[in-house]
Amino acid sequence: MTHTTNTDVDQFSGALPIFTQPHFVLFPGTSQIIAVTTEPLRQMVADVLREQGRFAVALSSAVDDFVCVARIVTPTFFTPAANCIYIEGVCRARVLSRHPADDSYQQGMLEARPDHYVTTPVIDRRRRYEELLAAFRELFPHILRNDLFQLWADDQLALGELCDQIADQLPLAPSRKQALLAESNVDLRSDLLLAQLRELHRGQREATIEQSAIPQFSVN
Secondary structure, three states: OOOOOOOOOHEEEEEEEEEEOOOOOOOOOOOEEEOOOOOOHHHHHHHHHHHHHEEEEEEEEOOOOOEEEEOOOOHHHEEEOEEEEEEEEEEEEEEEEEEEEEEOOEEEEEEEEEOOOOOOOOOHHHHHHHHHHHHHHHHHHHHHHHHHHHHHHHHOOOOOHHHHHHHHHHOOHHHHHHHHHHEHHHHHHHHHHHHHHHHHHHHHHHHHHHHHOOOOOOOO
């Protein structure tokens, strides 16, 4: 069995195990803790750890072929007593073909899809960065002192990285997050994300208005 271990992951193409699940979308630069509860998944994790490789995380309901390549950050979690692993997204990729591996778990031929920045953008990327931060701040004003938000506000990320970080934090349906994962054009991804942020804010505002309109009855 061959696992891709290139350090320059944005350029890789090759075979990787695929972990398909219905619950979440992993983005590059973000992390998840997953429970290893089935024998095929246990075998896949053991193989990845043994070969110091990576694997792909896919959403089972996805209508496209985009996945996130992941690495295992803390394999010490993977013990008989604690069947969890801590994983980190590395890069976007597209599945070119799928096939079973030893009748236990799926493998696929993958091609990396790095962030694409068009040479003549139709948006002001600096302004878009600020628009995304402002929209996120409106939704979650309590996060202003959060270390992660400070990292974003200090302009230490590229626009594509910021989009992925914010998308990971939003309470969106997996299908909507998958649409963001599947967009490698950073300008278009930022358009989609800004629209999602504004929609969430409208819903939040409407819920507040509805709540304030409910008559408050005395218990006396």
